[in-house]
Amino acid sequence: MRLDGFAPRTTLLDWLRLEARSTGTKEGCAEGDCGACAVVVVRERGGRLSYEPVNSCITLIGQLDGAELITVEDLAEDGVLHPVQQAMAKEHGSQCGFCTPGIVMSLFAHYQACGGATNRATINDVLAGNLCRCTGYRPIVDAALQVCNGAAADRFTRSAAARMQALRMLDDKADVFVGDANSFFAAPASEDSLAELYAQHPDATIVAGATDVGLWITKKLTPLEKIIHVGRVAELSRSEETGDGFALGATVSLNRAALLLGSIDPDVSEVLRRFGSVQVRASGTVGGSIANGSPIGDLAPMLIALGADVELRHGRQTRRLKLEDFFIDYGKQDRKRGEFVRRLHVPKLPAGAHFRAYKITKRFDEDISALLAAFRFDLDGARIAAARVAFGGMAGIPKRAKAVEEKLRGLSLADTRGWRAAADAVREDFTPLTDLRASAAYRSGVAGNLVIKALAELAGVDAAATRVAERRSFAHAAE
Ligand SMILES: Cc1cc2nc3c(=O)[nH]c(=O)nc-3n(C[C@H](O)[C@H](O)[C@H](O)COP(=O)(O)OP(=O)(O)OC[C@H]3O[C@@H](n4cnc5c(N)ncnc54)[C@H](O)[C@@H]3O)c2cc1C
Numbered sequence: 069m070r071l072d073g074f075a076p077r078t079t080l081l082d083w084l085r086l087e088a089r090s091t092g093t094k095e096g097c098a099e100g101d102c103g104a105c106a107v108v109v110v111r112e113r114g115g116r117l118s119y120e121p122v123n124s125c126i127t128l129i130g131q132l133d134g135a136e137l138i139t140v141e142d143l144a145e146d147g148v149l150h151p152v153q154q155a156m157a158k159e160h161g162s163q164c165g166f167c168t169p170g171i172v173m174s175l176f177a178h179y180q181a182c183g184g185a186t187n188r189a190t191i192n193d194v195l196a197g198n199l200c201r202c203t204g205y206r207p208i209v210d211a212a213l214q215v216c217n218g219a220a221a222d223r224f225t226r227s228a229a230a231r232m233q234a235l236r237m238l239d240d241k242a243d244v245f246v247g248d249a250n251s252f253f254a255a256p257a258s259e260d261s262l263a264e265l266y267a268q269h270p271d272a273t274i275v276a277g278a279t280d281v282g283l284w285i286t287k288k289l290t291p292l293e294k295i296i297h298v299g300r301v302a303e304l305s306r307s308e309e310t311g312d313g314f315a316l317g318a319t320v321s322l323n324r325a326a327l328l329l330g331s332i333d334p335d336v337s338e339v340l341r342r343f344g345s346v347q348v349r350a351s352g353t354v355g356g357s358i359a360n361g362s363p364i365g366d367l368a369p370m371l372i373a374l375g376a377d378v379e380l381r382h383g384r385q386t387r388r389l390k391l392e393d394f395f396i397d398y399g400k401q402d403r404k405r406g407e408f409v410r411r412l413h414v415p416k417l418p419a420g421a422h423f424r425a426y427k428i429t430k431r432f433d434e435d436i437s438a439l440l441a442a443f444r445f446d447l448d449g450a451r452i453a454a455a456r457v458a459f460g461g462m463a464g465i466p467k468r469a470k471a472v473e474e475k476l477r478g479l480s481l482a483d484t485r486g487w488r489a490a491a492d493a494v495r496e497d498f499t500p501l502t503d504l505r506a507s508a509a510y511r512s513g514v515a516g517n518l519v520i521k522a523l524a525e526l527a528g529v530d531a532a533a534t535r536v537a538e539r540r541s542f543a544h545a546a547e
Pocket residue numbers: 099100101273274275276277278279280281282298318319342343344345348351352353354355356357358359360362364365366367407408409410434435436437
């Protein structure tokens with residue numbers, strides 16, 4: 069299908085329901101939380117078809133350029149329900165049915181992606197972004213276990229080669245520009261085109277995954293007129309492993325980043341597993357997560373503790389700075405008008421270095437952090453030679469805890485009085501706020517306790533004793 073004209077801020081959900089009259093896809097929260105609007109977007113990645121569930125309420129129609137869109141209406145074949153739909157019906161996975169199209173689409177994406185083998189924990193992750201208020205998840209998970217354990221066999225697998233060919237033909241590597249100089253949706257195909265366009269229109273809004281920007285549209289009703297989507301810029305979507313770390317292009321999705329960064333330490337993996345939902349991580353990007361300057365984002369504190377750099381570009385000029393220096397103050401980053409985030413450079417842990425990260429939320433899955441603590445310790449035997457400690461949720465920006473770091477330097481792991489002094493130093497570093505997620509007293513108390521928890525784990529207390537549900541307790545034995 070070809071669309072030549074649309075308002076730049078049109079969401080995929082509005083287009084589906086109001087223009088295409090494809091009303092099987094539902095609107096619940098309109099902010100990416102409930103998954104009622106989930107659809108599947110198919111793209112070629114690494115020579116294979118990648119089936120990605122996304123929340124259509126916070127996806128802009130223009131983001132779909134060059135991709136295949138599958139909605140719940142597309143699943144049945146000649147009036148026969150898709151295997152995922154059949155399993156849901158057989159296991160009584162639906163009652164009022166409002167959540168069902170979204171759940172079916174999330175499971176359809178998993179059915180295609182899981183290679184015929186899945187388990188309950190994986191399905192729970194897959195469904196973390198799909199809210200069902202009346203059926204209960206047991207029959208839904210049973211349906212998923214039944215249908216996803218076994219090779220995918222449907223009309224999408226049969227037509228995969230032809231659809232791949234069609235996607236390749238759509239990939240014309242040309243810049244997209246819909247609208248005029250005052251109001252447009254643009255999707256440059258190269259970094260040079262992006263740099264030029266953004267320098268010409270520094271007042272434009274960059275959109276990567278739109279998991280933040282989408283909410284400005286649906287919740288704040290922000291009248292965005294000029295949108296530059298960076299998702300088609302080939303150079304920004306690349307990631308590579310360098311000798312001592314990873315270079316991640318700004319538009320690498322959080323799901324893709326998790327595969328690489330998770331290899332640094334199981335805690336990175338665990339925090340990213342709890343970052344939003346599969347849908348949010350499929351759309352949301354590492355660049356967006358840094359550029360938004362969020363004081364409660366999960367990625368920035370972990371990357372600061374690891375010692376990452378951010379690379380920026382303005383016109384032809386590029387520059388690289390320590391990530392902690394990018395965040396200046398609440399809502400203020402070291403980024404000029406017309407400058408964009410190009411790449412993140414994340415070092416691996418050298419020998420003798422250890423990492424810990426803890427995400428504190430009211431609800432375990434799909435919840436924004438009240439605070440996030442991240443630690444890198446460089447050990448010299450049983451003594452801490454150096455430490456990098458960063459917190460989210462404790463200040464107006466993601467920030468290093470320099471006083472805590474100072475107390476940790478040279479500390480013997482056996483010195484439990486020293487642990488307490490390091491924990492108390494949190495109060496020198498931060499004066500947190502009270503908001504709907506946590507009180508200031510709670511934040512300070514928990515932050516100090518997390519310092520102690522990290523030290524206890526480092527000193528050899530098994531994670532099975534320090535953690536209730538996170539999965540490091542299983543990975544820990546291998547350390
Ligand atoms: C339901 C839900 C759950 C969420 N859960 C979490 C969570 O658990 N943890 C968490 O940290 N966050 C969470 N978020 C927030 C959000 O997903 C992340 O901040 C995400 O990483 C933003 O990335 P994006 O690509 O979608 O950014 P976008 O929405 O596209 O952009 C965000 C901001 O960054 C700017 N921007 C994007 N890319 C660039 C670039 N390359 N250069 C310059 N500027 C750029 C945009 O102009 C905008 O100001 C959640 C959001 C939703 C909707």
